[in-house]
Amino acid sequence: MGFTEEHSRWVEDHISRRTGERRGRLERGHGHGERMFVEKVWWPMMGHFNDFHPEYEVADWRSKPYFVDFVWKPGQVKFAFEIKGYGPHVQNTDRTRYRQELNRETYLQIAGYRVVAIPYDDLEANPELTITLLRPLLMPYLALRAEEKMDFSRLERDILRIAVRSNGCIRPVDLVRELGIDLRTARKYMRSLCEKGKFNPVVSQVSGRVCRYEYVHSFRDIHLW
Structure with missing residues (x-):
């Protein structure tokens, strides 16, 4: 399904779940x-x-x-996006309203939102620039979201913790010593974690066998422990 159909369905879904001013604001404000x-930005970048x-x-x-024009809430993360036109926001003669707008943005930061201002002129003339700037800001959280959906067993989580404490490099014998499991089990779980993209096997140049595993760091590290 293309953008037009998905966009209409998305807006109608939100409208159907709102009443009063919340509904009216969406009907009037989504201009x-x-x-x-x-x-030009969100759909090409995300596709949903x-x-x-x-x-x-x-x-x-x-x-x-x-x-707020848009809020993106993937899990515990909250981003607030505001479309900023030059006229209303720079040449605003209502100084009280302008101060309140700036104070709201500060308050959003206090409330845990990461506030992102989007220049209206760039949306018209150069939306690719906006995508280029937003992608490295948002992609880490998409990676985190993807990993949150990945199922790790208790033993796999224990192995990941050991890897972080060991500066990201472990051997199966390290797991035998620290977790009290046999070598066959250690190798089995290391293969499973390699398939999930959490480790890369390192082959010995002498024997040609896997001698250790390097942990693949991710933005989920601070949440996993």
């Missing part, structure tokens, strides 16, 4: 700039709208409702 962002919310309501520091 040209927002659609251009999802069509999973965990992506348009006109997302949050409370500001005064407990008043505030709608």
Whole structure:
């Protein structure tokens, strides 16, 4: 299914689950700039709208409702995306409103959101630049999300912890000593973790056999332990 169909279905799904001002804000607020962002940046970069919310309501520091253009919430991570046009945000003559907008962005950071401003002009003239800037910012969290879905047994988690403590390099005999398992079991689980992309086998230049395993570091490291 292409962008037009998926986009319509995504918006309609959110509308159907909202009432009152939350619904009205989505119907009114998802305009040209927002659609251009999802069509020219988000869809080419992601290919889906999973965990992506348009006109997302949050409370500001005064407990008043505030709608962020987009919020992406993959797991415990929260990104807030705001489409910034030059006129409304730079030449704004309502200084009180301008200050409140800046204070809201600061408050979003306090509330745990990573706030990302998207220049409207780049969406029109150079969306590839926006993709280039966003990809290295977001991809680590996609990798983390993918690993969260990967099923590790208790013994595999113990092996991963040992690898981190050992500066990322272990031998099957290390597992025998630390975990009290036999050598055959150690080799079996190391092969399983290699298949899951968590280790790379290192072959001895002398014997031609696998002598140790190097841990493949990832952004999940700080969450796994």
